[in-house]
Amino acid sequence: MGDYKKMWQDPNMDIEKHDILCAALPEQFGDIYLTQKNRPDAMNYFNYVVAEIHGARIMELEKYKKEGGSVVGTFCVFVPDEVILATKAIGVGLCSGSQFWIEDGEKVLPRNICPLVKAFAGAKIGLTCPYFQSCDMIVGETTCDAKKKAWEIMDEYMPVHVMELPQMKREKNIKEWEDEIKIFINRMEELTGNKVTVESLKKGIDVCNRKRRALKRLYDLRKNIPSPISGLDALLVSQVAFSDDPERFIEKTEELCDELEERVKELKPNGKKRIMVTGTPMALPNWKLHSIVEGLNAEIVVEETCTGTRYFENEVSTEGDTIDELVRNMAERYMDINCACFTPNEGRTEDIVKYAEEYNIDGVIYYNLSFCHTYAIEYEKIEKVLKEKDIPLLKIETDYSEEDTGQIKTRVEAFLEMI
Amino acid sequence: MAKHYILFPNYSQGLKLESLLKQKDIKYVISPTPRQLSSSCGISIMYNKEDENAIKNIIIGSSVKINGFFTID
Numbered sequence: 001m002g003d004y005k006k007m008w009q010d011p012n013m014d015i016e017k018h019d020i021l022c023a024a025l026p027e028q029f030g031d032i033y034l035t036q037k038n039r040p041d042a043m044n045y046f047n048y049v050v051a052e053i054h055g056a057r058i059m060e061l062e063k064y065k066k067e068g069g070s071v072v073g074t075f076c077v078f079v080p081d082e083v084i085l086a087t088k089a090i091g092v093g094l095c096s097g098s099q100f101w102i103e104d105g106e107k108v109l110p111r112n113i114c115p116l117v118k119a120f121a122g123a124k125i126g127l128t129c130p131y132f133q134s135c136d137m138i139v140g141e142t143t144c145d146a147k148k149k150a151w152e153i154m155d156e157y158m159p160v161h162v163m164e165l166p167q168m169k170r171e172k173n174i175k176e177w178e179d180e181i182k183i184f185i186n187r188m189e190e191l192t193g194n195k196v197t198v199e200s201l202k203k204g205i206d207v208c209n210r211k212r213r214a215l216k217r218l219y220d221l222r223k224n225i226p227s228p229i230s231g232l233d234a235l236l237v238s239q240v241a242f243s244d245d246p247e248r249f250i251e252k253t254e255e256l257c258d259e260l261e262e263r264v265k266e267l268k269p270n271g272k273k274r275i276m277v278t279g280t281p282m283a284l285p286n287w288k289l290h291s292i293v294e295g296l297n298a299e300i301v302v303e304e305t306c307t308g309t310r311y312f313e314n315e316v317s318t319e320g321d322t323i324d325e326l327v328r329n330m331a332e333r334y335m336d337i338n339c340a341c342f343t344p345n346e347g348r349t350e351d352i353v354k355y356a357e358e359y360n361i362d363g364v365i366y367y368n369l370s371f372c373h374t375y376a377i378e379y380e381k382i383e384k385v386l387k388e389k390d391i392p393l394l395k396i397e398t399d400y401s402e403e404d405t406g407q408i409k410t411r412v413e414a415f416l417e418m419i
Numbered sequence: 420m421a422k423h424y425i426l427f428p429n430y431s432q433g434l435k436l437e438s439l440l441k442q443k444d445i446k447y448v449i450s451p452t453p454r455q456l457s458s459s460c461g462i463s464i465m466y467n468k469e470d471e472n473a474i475k476n477i478i479i480g481s482s483v484k485i486n487g488f489f490t491i492d
Binding site: 004019022025026044045051052055 | 460461462
C-alpha cells in the first residue's frame with residue numbers, strides 16, 4: 001500500500017470524494033474475489049492490478065507523461081490500439097463500471113440512458129477517476145446514440161477525438177473506416193509529435209495480436225469441462241487487458257495459462273451448469289452478474305461481449321509494405337467485430353451458436369445494460385435462433401445498482417433448475 | 420475466521436516480498452489493503468498464520484521494508 005494522496009492532487013482530483021470509492025474497493029473485491037476457493041496462484045498479479053488500480057498504474061502514467069509521453073483514454077473495442085502504440089502513446093480503457101459515478105453523470109446526462117455512459121461522464125465531471133485526469137485526450141466513437149452525444153459534453157471538460165464508426169458492413173463502409181483510421185493517425189501524430197511509420201505500425205499490430213492470442217488461449221482453456229478458471233477471474237483478466245501495460249499483460253496472462261494447462265490435467269467434471277454470457281460490456285468494477293451466477297451451481301465459461309470474445313477474436317494481418325495496406329488490414333479486422341450497432345448483424349448470431357457448441361454450453365444469459373437499445377432490440381433475433389437450436393436463454397436487463405440483485409438471483413436460480 | 424495481512428510502505432516492497440515467498444513456495448494472496456488497517460490504498464499480502472515465523476525470517480534476511488503484521492478477526 002502506498003500513500004497516493006499527493007499524486008492524486010497533481011492530476012487535480014476531488015480527493016475526499018474519491019476516497020469513498022477507494023474505501024469501498026477492498027471489501028467489494030474481498031467479498032467477491034478473495035472468497036473464491038482454489039483460485040490459480042497466477043491470479044495474484046490481477047489482484048495486484050486491482051489493488052493498485054488507482055496507485056501503481058497511475059504512477060506509471062504520470063511518470064511517462066513527465067518524460068514527454070502522451071496518454072489517451074478509450075471506451076470501445078473499435079478504437080485501434082495499434083495506432084496509439086505506433087505513436088508511442090499509452091492507451092487506457094477507462095473504468096465505467098461503478099454505481100459510484102452515476103449520480104455525477106446524471107447531473108449532465110438524462111437518467112434514462114445506459115449506466116456505462118453515465119458512469120464515464122460522472123467519473124470525469126466529479127473528478128473522481130485518476131485515469132481521466134491523466135489523459136491528454138479521450139477517443140470516442142459513434143457506436144450508440146448515448147455515447148455519440150455524450151462526447152459533446154465531455155469535450156467541454158477535456159480534448160476529445162471522435163471516430164465515426166460506419167453502421168453497415170458493405171465495402172464502402174470498410175473504406176470509410178479506413179479513412180477514419182487515417183484521420184486518427186493524423187490526430188495521434190499531432191498529439192504526440194511522433195510519426196507513424198510502416199515499422200512502428202507493424203510493431204503496434206504485433207503487440208495487439210499477441211495480446212489477442214493470450215486472451216484467446218485463456219478462453220480456449222475455459223472450454224475444458226470443468227473450466228480451470230472461474231468466470232469471475234476470466235472476466236477480471238479481460239477487464240485488466242484494457243488498461244494494463246500490454247507487454248506485461250501478455251506475460252502475466254501467458255503465465256496464468258501455463259498454470260491452467262497444468263490444472264486441466266487434474267480436473268474432474270463438477271456438475272456445474274456451463275453458461276455463456278452474451279450482450280453488453282462489463283467495465284471495471286462491474287462483477288455483478290458473474291458473482292450472482294457463480295454464487296449458484298454454475299460457471300460462466302465464455303462472454304460474447306466487448307469485455308470478452310469481441311475484444312480478441314481475429315488478428316490484424318501484418319502483410320503489406322505501406323501504411324495504406326496496413327490500415328486496410330486493420331479496417332478489415334475491426335469491421336469484422338459483430339457489435340449490435342451494425343445493421344444487419346447476423347455475424348453475432350452465428351458467433352453465439354458457434355460458441356454454444358465449442359464451449360459446451362448448457363444455457364445462455366443475455367446481459368443487457370439498461371437502456372442499451374441496440375442490444376435490447378437484437379435480443380429478438382438471438383432468441384429465435386437459440387429456440388430453433390434448443391439452447392435455453394434468459395434475458396437480464398440491469399444497471400450497476402444492487403437493488404435488483406435478489407430478484408436476478410431468483411431468476412437465474414429458476415433458469416438453472418430448468419436447464 | 421481471522422485473516423492475516425502484511426502491510427508495506429509502498430507497492431514495490433510488497434512485490435519484493437512476493438517474489439521471495441514465491442521462491443520459498445509459501446502460499447499467499449495479494450489483496451487490497453483493508454480499510455480497518457490503513458486508509459492508504461494499495462496492496463497488502465494475506466498469509467496463513469502457520470507461515471508467519473517463516474515469513475518473518477525471510478524478511479529479516481532481506482531488504483524488504485514492511486509496516487507490520489496485522490490480524491483482522
